[in-house]
Amino acid sequence: MYPSAPPDAYNKYSAGAPPTALPPATYQLPTMNTPRTGGGLTRWSTGLFHCMDDPGNCLITCLCPCITFGQIADIVDKGTCPCLASGTVYALICASTGMGCLYSCFYRSKLRAQYDLDEGDCPDFLVHFCCEHCALCQEYRELKNRGFDLGIVFFGKVGPRTWTGRGEVSLERP
Template sequence: MTTKVVITQPVVLDSRDSDEWGSGICDCCDDVPECCFAYWCCPCFACVKTKEYGQCLCLPLLDIFGFVPPATLGMRISMRHRYGIKGSICNDCLIATFCVSCAWCQMSREMKRRYIPIALVNARPTF
């Protein structure tokens, strides 16, 4: 029996279009249906967007514990780091605390704007 060793890993592309958010925190008119969904059912919207981002579906439910919503703050910081967006944790904290629905809408628009499909080149199952 022979074993195969994977020497090279698939390359993950990183989107670094700009160092600014693609839309402002109050640009709700850019995607009205999503903003309505976020406004009327923010926990559901946040769970869906967290799953699309690649995190646990139930992560935003942690926001009910505490004054500063930890999941919203964490997702915002993670997104800034992933996409290379300038900003500060202080600004993220203020937005996550006082503009939760708007923050999730902005993150959703940013994910749509910077979406890169992952393609595995020469991916073969090894047995």
Template sequence: MAQVLPADCRVEEEWSTALLDCFEDSATCCYGFWCGPCLSCTVSGRMKECYCLPLCDYCNPAILASCCVGVPICIPPAAFGLRVALRNRYKIKGSLLNDICVSWCCAPCSWCQMHRELKLRNMKPNVINIQNVVNMQPAPVMHQAVPMGMGPMGPMPMGPI
């Protein structure tokens, strides 16, 4: 007897890399460290959202104040929202509480993890189709040189007739 699963039943996967796996992709880590806003805008664009969406996190006065204090005052909305969206799109295990904690405590690490996830998920194998192409040119046509005064029917008269 076949078992029928409900339509909303889904197989959940783990994140491809852990939150602090910076050395899995050092290029992403450097990108996030030296230009965090650029990395977050790249993640937003790859998720087909507005590229400028993460700038709300960097321009929020409460978040800017938390940088001075050292303790986050509020949850960065773009980091949290895009993390939840990415987790739902790829059916990654987790919870909203976990997303809140990660976005609140370590938003830069969250952006790096999301960037690594998108890079790994969007890698498509390169299919190379090699065909043997033979460029055939027609054989050169050899024309017989016709001596002067010779026509196709024999010798041609040379003077007035």
């Protein structure tokens, strides 16, 4: 029924030198802002649970997440909606429904789209629903690691901001 194997099929290396081993595969892990070959997305500069990389922001986010959210939203919206307004809307949603994560996950998606960041294993709404404070801290650290000074955004230490096309902020003194 099946064709028989040729007589030397099972010990084809018996007469001669053994096969040489292939060289080990070399590969390079993607770094912080290096695009991956799969889809051109980059990794986040810090992990979701690395909140203690910036303990000051971690404390502020735990006590009053509307401050951190307002800072993130101001940068992501490129100054079109002030930090105070975004933070107030977030606080009102949290106070009335307790579901501020539905509002903040929208900004995580916008941040990922602006910087071609990888979504990871969980969708944005699930990250914010399960780990709201960690997600806000991660987004804050991402913007900070990209050169944004979020303290200037919230506390208004400087005058008007001019947004450049490269995701940077040009600050003008009053």
